[in-house]
Amino acid sequence: xLKKIPRTLRKFCNSAGKSPNPCKYCLIxxxxxxxxxxxxxxxVNKSLMRxxxxxxxxxxxxxxxxxxxxxxxxxxxxxxxxxxxxxxxPVSTLSFTQVSAGTYFSAALDSAGNAYTWGWNDDGQLGNxxxxxxxxxxxxxxxxxxxxxxxxxxARHVVALGNNGKTYAWGYGDFGQxxxxxxxxxxxxxEVTLPAGATFTSIDSGNYYxxxxxxNGKTYAWGxxxxxxxxxGDSGSGTNRAVPVEVPLPVGVxxxxxxxxxxxxxxxxxxxxxYAWGHNVNGQLGDGNPVTSVKNxxxxxxxxxxxFTQVSAGDSHSGAVDAAGNAYTWGNNQYGEIGNGNVGxxxxxxxxVTLPAGxxxxxxxxxPYVSEALGSDGKNYAWGSGNYQxxxxxxxxxxxxxxxxxTPTGVTFTQVAIGDQHTVALGSDLKIYxxxxxxxxxxxxxxxxxxxxxxxxxxxxxxxxLYGANAATALANSDDATWTAVTPAGCxxxxxxxxxRLMDQTLPAEVFPAAFTFGTAAAVTTQPIxxxxxxxxGNFAASVAFSxxxxxxxxxxxxxxxxxxxxxxxxxxxxxxxxxITNTTFIRAAGTNCYGQVLSAxxxxxxxxxxxxxxxxxxxxxxxxxxxxxxxxxxxxxxxxxKPASPPNAGNLLANTGAxxxxxxxxxxxxxxxxxxxxxLSRPANRSRNSI
Numbered sequence: 077x078l079k080k081i082p083r084t085l086r087k088f089c090n091s092a093g094k095s096p097n098p099c100k101y102c103l104i105x106x107x108x109x110x111x112x113x114x115x116x117x118x119x120v121n122k123s124l125m126r127x128x129x130x131x132x133x134x135x136x137x138x139x140x141x142x143x144x145x146x147x148x149x150x151x152x153x154x155x156x157x158x159x160x161x162x163x164x165x166p167v168s169t170l171s172f173t174q175v176s177a178g179t180y181f182s183a184a185l186d187s188a189g190n191a192y193t194w195g196w197n198d199d200g201q202l203g204n205x206x207x208x209x210x211x212x213x214x215x216x217x218x219x220x221x222x223x224x225x226x227x228x229x230x231a232r233h234v235v236a237l238g239n240n241g242k243t244y245a246w247g248y249g250d251f252g253q254x255x256x257x258x259x260x261x262x263x264x265x266x267e268v269t270l271p272a273g274a275t276f277t278s279i280d281s282g283n284y285y286x287x288x289x290x291x292n293g294k295t296y297a298w299g300x301x302x303x304x305x306x307x308x309g310d311s312g313s314g315t316n317r318a319v320p321v322e323v324p325l326p327v328g329v330x331x332x333x334x335x336x337x338x339x340x341x342x343x344x345x346x347x348x349x350x351y352a353w354g355h356n357v358n359g360q361l362g363d364g365n366p367v368t369s370v371k372n373x374x375x376x377x378x379x380x381x382x383x384f385t386q387v388s389a390g391d392s393h394s395g396a397v398d399a400a401g402n403a404y405t406w407g408n409n410q411y412g413e414i415g416n417g418n419v420g421x422x423x424x425x426x427x428x429v430t431l432p433a434g435x436x437x438x439x440x441x442x443x444p445y446v447s448e449a450l451g452s453d454g455k456n457y458a459w460g461s462g463n464y465q466x467x468x469x470x471x472x473x474x475x476x477x478x479x480x481x482x483t484p485t486g487v488t489f490t491q492v493a494i495g496d497q498h499t500v501a502l503g504s505d506l507k508i509y510x511x512x513x514x515x516x517x518x519x520x521x522x523x524x525x526x527x528x529x530x531x532x533x534x535x536x537x538x539x540x541x542l543y544g545a546n547a548a549t550a551l552a553n554s555d556d557a558t559w560t561a562v563t564p565a566g567c568x569x570x571x572x573x574x575x576x577r578l579m580d581q582t583l584p585a586e587v588f589p590a591a592f593t594f595g596t597a598a599a600v601t602t603q604p605i606x607x608x609x610x611x612x613x614g615n616f617a618a619s620v621a622f623s624x625x626x627x628x629x630x631x632x633x634x635x636x637x638x639x640x641x642x643x644x645x646x647x648x649x650x651x652x653x654x655x656x657i658t659n660t661t662f663i664r665a666a667g668t669n670c671y672g673q674v675l676s677a678x679x680x681x682x683x684x685x686x687x688x689x690x691x692x693x694x695x696x697x698x699x700x701x702x703x704x705x706x707x708x709x710x711x712x713x714x715x716x717x718x719k720p721a722s723p724p725n726a727g728n729l730l731a732n733t734g735a736x737x738x739x740x741x742x743x744x745x746x747x748x749x750x751x752x753x754x755x756x757l758s759r760p761a762n763r764s765r766n767s768i
Contacts, residue, residue: 147163147572147588147591148161148162148163148541148572148574148588148591148592149161149162149163150592151591151592151593152592152593152594153563153592153593153594154594154595154625155565155566155567155594155595155625155626155669155670156565156626157562157563157564157565157566157594158562158563159562159563160560160561160562161541161548161560161561161562161563161592162558162559162560162561163538163541163558163559163572163574164557164558165534165536165537165538165553165557165558165559165576166536166576166586167536167557168535168536168578170186170187170535170536170578170579171186171187171506171507172184172185172186172187172502172506172507172508173185173186173187173502173506174226174227174491174502175491175492175493175500175501175502175508176227176228176229176234176493176500177229177443177493177494177495177496177498177499177500177518178195178196178201178229178230178231178232178233178234178495178496179196179231179232179495179496180195180196180495180496180497180498180515180516180517180518181193181194181195181196181197181201181202181229181495181516181517181518182194182195182229182493182495182498182500182510182518182520183227183228183229183234184213184227184500184502184508185224185225185226185227185236187506188223189223189224189225189239190215190216190218190223190224191203191215191216191218191224191227191234191236192213192214192215192216192579193210193213193214193216193234194210194211194212194213194214194517194518194520195209195210195515195516195517195518195520196209196232196515196516196517196518197209197210197263197516198232199232199233199247199248199261199263200246200247200248200261200262200263200264201229201232201233201234201246201247201248202214202216202247202263203216203217203234203246203247203263203264203265204216204217204263204264205217205263205264206263207263209516209517210517210580211517211520211521211522211523211524212517212520212521212522212533212577212579212580213508213520213533213579213580214579214580215579215580215581216246216265217264217265218238218244218265219238219244219265221240222238222239222240222242222244223238223239224236224237224238224239224244225237225238225239226278226279228279228280228281228286228336229281229493229495230247230248230253230281230282230283230284230285230286230299230336231248231282231283231284232247232248232284233245233246233247233248233249233253233254233281233284234246234247234281235255235268235279235281235286235288236265236279237276237277237278237279241275242267242268242270242275243255243267243268243270243275243276243279243288244265244266244267244268245262245265245266245268245286246262246263246264246265246266247261247262247263248261248284249261249262250284251284251285251299251300251316252298252299252300252316252317252318252319253281253284253285253286253298253299253300254266254268254318255268255269255286255298255299255318255319255320256268256269256318256319257269257318257319258318259316259318268298268319268320269319269320270320271290271292271294271296271320271322273292274290274291274292274294275290275291276288276289276290276291276296277289277290277291280334280335280336281336282299282300282305282336282337282338282339282340282341282389283300283338283339284299284300285297285298285299285300285301285305285306285336286298286299286336287323287334287336287341288320289331289334293330294322294323294330295322295323295325295330295331295334295343296320296321296322296323297317297320297321297323297341298317298318298319298320298321299316299317299318300316300339301315301316301317302315302316302339303339303340303354303355303368303369304353304354304355304369304370304371304372305336305339305340305341305353305354305355305369306321306323307323307324307341307353307354307371307372307373308321308323308324308371308372309324309371309372310371311369311371323373324372324373325345325351325373326345326347326373328346328347329345329346329347329349330345330346331343331344331345331346331351332344332345332346333386333387334387335387335388335389336389337354337355337360337389337390337391337394337442338355338389338390338391338392338444339354339355339369340352340353340354340355340356340360340361340369340370340389341353341354341373341389342361342362342376342387342388342389342394342396343373343387344384344385344386344387348383349375349376350362350375350376350378350384350387350396351373351374351375351376352370352373352374352376353370353371353372353373353374354369354370355368355369355392356368356369356370357369357392358392358393358407358408358422358424359406359407359408359422359423359424359425360389360390360392360393360394360406360407360408361374361376361394361424362376362394362406362407362424362425362426363376363377363424363425364424364425365424366422366424378426379404379425379426379428382398382402382404382426383398383399384396384397384398384404385397385398385399386439386440388440388441388442389442390407390413390441390442390443390444390446390447390494391408391442391443391444391445392407392408392444393405393406393407393408393409393413393414393442393445393447394406394407394442395429395440395441395442395447395449396426396440397437397438397439397440397449400436401436401437401438401452402428402429402431402436402437403415403428403429403431403437403440403449404426404427404428404429405423405426405427405429405440405442405447406423406424406425406426406427407422407423407424408422408445409421409422409423410445410461411445411460411461411463411474411476412459412460412461412474412475412476412477413442413445413446413447413459413460413461414427414429414447414476415429415430415447415459415460415476415477415478416428416429416430416476416477417430417476417477418476419474419476429447429449429459429478430477430478431478432451432453432457432478432480434453435451435452435453435455435457436451436452437449437450437451437452437457438450438451438452439492441492441493441494442494443466443493443494443495443499444461444494444495444496444497445460445461445463446458446459446460446461446466446467446494446499447459447460448467448481448492448494448499449478450488450489450490450492454488455480455481455483455488456468456480456481456483456488456489456492456501457478457479457480457481458475458478458479458481458499459475459476459477459478459479460474460475461474462474462475464497464498464512464513464526465511465512465513465526465527465528466494466497466498466499466511466512466513467479467481468481468482468483468499468511468512468528468529468530469481469482469528469529470482470528470529471528472528481530482529482530483503483509483530484503484509484530484532484555486505487503487504487505487507487509488503488504489501489502489503489504489509489530490502490503490504495512495518496515496518497512497513497515497518498510498511498512498513498514498515498518498519499511499512501530503532507532507533507535508520508532508533509530509531509532509533510527510530510531510533511527511528511529511530511531512526512527513526514526514527519531519533520533521533521534522537531555532555534553534555534557535578535579536557536576536577536578536583537553537559537576537577538551538553538559538574538575538576539551539575539576539577539582540574540575541559541561541572541573541574541575542571542572542573542574542575543563543564543566543570543572543592543594544566544570544571546564546565546566547564548561548562548563548564549561549562549564550562559574563592563594565594566592566594566595567594567595567626567670567671568593568594568595568670568671569590569592569593569594570590570591570592570593570594571587571588571589571590571591572587572588572591572592573585573586573587573588574586574588594625594670595624595625595626595669595670595671596623596624596625596671597624597669597671597672597674598622598623598624598628598667598668598669598671598672598673598674599622599623599624599667599674600620600621600622600665600667600674600675600676600677601621601622601623602619602620602621603620603676603677603679604618604619604620604663604664604665604676604677604678604679605619605679606679606680606681606682607679607681607682608681608682608683608684609657609681609682609683609684610683610684611683611684611685611686611687612658612683612686613656613657613658613659613683614656614657615654615655615656615657616654616655616656616657616663616681617652617654618632618648618652618653618654618655618663618665618679619651619652620651620665620667620676621651622651622665622667622674624667624669624671624674625669626669626670627669628667628668628669628674629649629667629668629669630649630650630651630653630665630666630667631644631645631648631649631665631666631668632644632645632648632649632653632655632663632664632665632666633645633663633664633665633666634655634657634661634662634663635661635662635664635678636659636661636662637662638662638678638680642664645663651665655681657681657683658683659683660680660681660682660683661680661681661683662678662679662680662681663678663679663680663681664676664677664678664679
């Protein structure tokens with residue numbers, strides 16, 4: 077069994093296959109042997125460039141009453157943030173009437189006639205004058221005054237009917253599928269050249285071509301004709317049509333409905349016959365003769381006793397329902413898309429689908445390897461390949477028999493469009509649901525995440541939530557029209573500002589004044605207690621307690637008088653601190669958090685007085701007694717001279733020393749005089765009473 081061609085090769089799959097028919101297993105809109113990777117010609121009309129509109133009225137949109145807005149909850153949380161919060165998204169009255177799916181992109185119409193597109197946009201198929209993908213539905217800028225009444229997606233192009241009788245197309249145009257006579261792409265809507273005297277009343281697009289019914293009852297087709305899908309009797313390179321051409325039908329026959337598949341067409345005629353033409357290698361035309369292609373509309377016999385009331389052309393298989401609610405399929409059955417329990421066997425004639433017990437089908441849709449139908453029990457059923465989760469049953473398993481699609485409670489799908497790897501459905505609530513692979517944003521829900529069950533495209537979502545000036549994190553929107561987020565850090569009461577968007581349009585922000593309070597103000601819960609220290613002071617064990625969020629910072633202060641000024645005590649920043657105190661003083665604590673500062677009561681710390689000993693005066697110094705005068709020095713009595721023998725000439729010399737006698741005698745006499753004088757001075761003279 078051949079596997080699906082990898083996505084990287086399916087974009088241009090002419091050389092990707094390994095079988096005699098290289099495109100047999102290409103998915104929808106990727107299967108054209110003549111497609112080559114060449115530069116694309118894309119027209120960009122700069123005059124249509126425009127940004128998002130912020131004013132709701134300018135969008136032509138109506139919202140439910142303002143009571144739909146409600147304050148986010150809860151209304152308070154810690155200053156550090158981290159609180160899980162939620163709010164209600166306002167409900168709009170936007171409703172949709174049609175959905176369509178292409179390759180990795182989708183399109184839809186709302187009840188006001190506005191077209192929305194999202195997903196892959198390499199060729200301008202989103203029609204919004206850009207070539208960038210869009211992960212959410214983006215409004216297509218229509219020509220001035222024009223509203224769209226029908227829309228259809230091909231492989232990489234879109235065709236829409238205008239309320240002015242004109243038809244518009246945009247996207248990939250290399251095969252002339254834009255119908256304006258050119259083979260160039262356009263990223264904005266361009267007019268399709270209409271047949272003379274006719275307008276189009278219904279359209280359906282295949283891979284690179286489109287089929288339309290004219291107001292004159294005729295059927296027209298244009299674009300790619302390589303496999304005869306235009307029904308013109310020819311095929312191959314060079315047979316494409318860049319403007320609508322009439323599809324030749326039997327005389328007197330008009331088509332009442334038709335379905336354009338990847339490269340073939342099924343139609344119901346006014347003669348109650350089914351007609352088919354185009355690619356038929358898998359037997360998808362249902363005529364029992366699987367050939368490369370059928371170039372003209374050909375009658376396909378119904379099963380005996382059966383009349384089809386609705387037909388669907390898919391990628392390489394087809395489906396139909398009859399008036400009794402029975403379903404039939406034929407063509408490729410690689411993954412069980414025929415729905416009869418068999419896998420791997422192709423069928424070139426209609427086969428009965430095995431219906432759930434007691435259920436009939438009123439509508440069937442076929443796409444790449446997938447079939448889906450609406451049951452009489454209000455449920456949707458899908459079967460075939462689950463490789464891309466587009467069966468919507470919560471698994472990625474293949475299903476050879478119809479299995480229930482997990483639609484939301486109370487919702488029934490009224491329309492289903494199957495794209496390359498995803499499915500788009502219109503709910504009975506007029507909302508859009510998508511499931512499958514989210515390549516390039518095909519699901520339209522923002523992040524490129526696959527969904528194994530239908531997920532509603534929220535028309536209004538919250539895009540940002542501010543708490544004060546700080547953004548909440550982990551913002552998410554839920555299918556129940558609520559948003560959830562996690563608060564940032566903050567302080568005190570703050571405004572909550574929620575920004576919304578409607579599809580791709582920014583709406584005015586909603587402000588909820590003082591709707592959330594972060595933390596609590598600081599408060600004293602335990603006051604300081606007075607105390608005493610011994611003489612000389614020391615470290616005083618001070619204690620205080622504060623409450624508050626964020627936790628208050630503590631600073632001890634001191635004051636000599638208990639009044640201003642107060643001085644911060646260095647290093648004393650703990651609730652329980654040892655305060656260095658040397659003299660009697662007052663202390664208090666200041667607690668500060670983001671709300672401000674709160675002061676404790678003051679407490680006096682008394683330092684005991686020091687013990688003082690009596691002061692003993694110093695003993696007076698003893699009186700100073702003048703020193704006793706020294707006794708007079710009495711010169712020694714000279715020794716008696718020894719008379720020596722008389723030498724010659726020794727008359728004036730001492731006998732022993734030989735010193736002259738006269739000087740010695742003079743010295744002795746002087747000493748006697750000094751001694752006498754001293755005695756005289758030390759004894760004052762007695763005066764006579766009678767002296768005058």
